[in-house]
Amino acid sequence: MRRFLPALCGTALVLAMAPGLAAGSTAGASTGNIENGQLLAFTCAGCHGIEEFRNAYPNFRVPKIAGQNETYLVNALKAYRSGDRSHPTMVAQASSFSEQDIADLAAYFASRKPQQQDRRP
């Protein structure tokens, strides 16, 4: 435990600093950091990154979000975080997002254009 504690404190410190680091490096006109958004988007790909992926109960295909308008995405994530939108998985995901995380994710998904994924070397 004694050896474990400093490591734990170190991790907590890094995590506490991370949002500040992300907020410090903004790109373009948007306040979202696209590079950090890409890192955060890892989890999103589990559902939004699969063509025709279906939500169960109710049954519908999860929406396409790449190339969607940035402010719309910000508002959607904030609505899930506050519970104004009720999808259980999205509410659970968004509950841990900071303002900056939401800005970063929205900037990243809005920046994804079809040609980016079609023209691979």
Add this chain to the structure above:
Amino acid sequence: MKSTALIALAALLATGSVAAVGGPPGNPALGKQRFEATPPGGQSCASCHLESGAGAIDDSTPLLAGQHADYLAMTLRQYRSGERVNVLMNAQVAPDGTNPLTDADIENISAYLAAQRSTLHTYQPPRRR
């Protein structure tokens, strides 16, 4: 007699299950008409979501062209019932709104929009190098 009742019940259940997954498939041509129609005293869908839903009057308005039809239909039903809150959408598509939508309208509009081209697409994470 018993079998007739069973067949009727089976038919009823079959119809019910179709409705449960989003109703009958919509008619894109009728959907286009409805999407572009301006009701008296109201605004058309296209006045904010632009032609074929492939644009938007501002960045907080979503692109709709190419979105999944079943997701669009679910969203419209939620706006209509008030389950999903958006002041503009609720005030329009609700039964007492300025541009009220029937079940058929919702299926037709959703089928139309899903078939349109846009920059909206399924997210594909970049490959790791």
